[in-house]
Amino acid sequence: MANAAIHCAGAPLLAKALAMSKLNELMARGTELLGSDYAILCGAMSWVSERHLVSAISNAGGFGVIACGAMTPELLDAEIAATRTLTKRGFGVNLITMHPQLFDLIAVCTSHGVGHVVLAGGLPPKGSLEAIKASGAKVICFTPTLALGKKLVRSGVDALVIEGMEAGGHIGPVSTSVLAQEILPELAGEVPIFVAGGIGRGEAIAGYLEMGASGVQLGTRFVCATESIAHPAFKKAFIRASARDAIASVQIDPRLPVIPVRALKNAGTEAFTAKQREVANLLDAGTVDMPAAQLEIEHYWAGALRRAVIDGDVENGSLMAGQSVGMVTGEESVAEIIASLARQAEAALQTRG
The missing domain is CATH 3.20.20.70 (Aldolase class I)
Incomplete structure (x- = not known):
């Protein structure tokens, strides 16, 4: 025994x-x-x-x-x-x-x-x-x-x-x-x-x-x-978020082959939609060509992400996050x-x- x-x-x-x-x-x-x-x-x-x-x-x-x-x-x-x-x-x-x-x-x-x-x-x-x-x-x-x-x-x-x-x-x-x-x-x-x-x-x-x-x-x-x-405010946004808060961006103009970006929804998400419209208007006016338009979009994301991660602007910056954020x-x-x-x-x- x-x-x-x-x-x-x-x-x-x-x-x-x-x-x-x-x-x-x-x-x-x-x-x-x-x-x-x-x-x-x-x-x-x-x-x-x-x-x-x-x-x-x-x-x-x-x-x-x-x-x-x-x-x-x-x-x-x-x-x-x-x-x-x-x-x-x-x-x-x-x-x-x-x-x-x-x-x-x-x-x-x-x-x-x-x-x-x-x-x-x-x-x-x-x-x-x-x-x-x-x-x-x-x-x-x-x-x-x-x-x-x-x-x-x-x-x-x-x-x-x-x-x-x-x-x-x-x-x-x-x-x-x-x-x-x-x-x-x-x-x-x-x-x-x-x-x-x-x-x-x-x-x-x-x-x-x-x-x-x-x-x-x-x-x-x-x-x-x-x-x-990452800024304490950026981390706090992650800790508070659930999986459904991490949403993918929407492409509003088929001429701009914008790769979707998943991030926590905030004012910055809406600002990106406006940015796409702005760049599309520049294309219409002939002010920029397609490569320059795409570069403009990428520069937006780089700046928006820095504002959130480094500066802690979690309202207007980009809170890029995967759906595992809820964990x-x-x-x-x-x-x-x-x-x-x-x-x-x-x-x-x-x-x-």
Whole structure:
């Protein structure tokens, strides 16, 4: 009887150990690619994913990613150097493919020996993948469709990110769960794939890993980290919000191929609608051409986001947030967030046997 009691007492510990082992096994391709403890990428959020948050995520065992956004090569150079002073762990840099100085930015990453470059915003321009890989860095690309994913794999990318419409910021039209079902069975055997969009708890992470993903990317969940430099008013807006408050912007003129942006509804949301009308009128008057019109829209978002994140103007600025914002209930350290996600994922795997 005593031996049986000891055996029963040890069973939960054994089950937990097996769950931890299973989580490590499911993330193995992702952690090997990133050189991290957990295959959890930090979403590249302009003004938020900077040196402090990026280094904190890498130090906690995840993988931080600097959001280059509209930075000049000089600014990116300084940001990478500053991040290096805060962490000895690896981190990546997210570059926008439409940036006019993309190749200069790639050269900056190369000069710093950045090991991972994440390309977002469309099909990488000719020569960009080769320029990154020539430095020895790994290339991770976003794909909104299976067809583009196959093309990127043939092009030699090292990993893919599939991001659903539940995410914050610029979004596509398809949900995370549908993209995962379409793409993971086809391409997960080819390259590591990270799933993003609407992920706020470890149970979801476990589910996507079991479907074949090698890891995940989270952005919204880290906005209210204590290490995040986001303004207290910005964080408070996130903590108060529910999933239904994060809405997608509306395109009012078919001539302007505006990529929808998911953000918390406020006066800034209405201002964007007015901005679209203003730019459409400029097009009608022949004052600007289409590329200039699109650039005008992007400049609006960059400025509006800075007003909210840095200045704390949560009424008129842009509160870009994913639908997982409802799961952000308070300010926690990055280490606490990652540990909580891991515990939840392990518990889910333990429950599933």
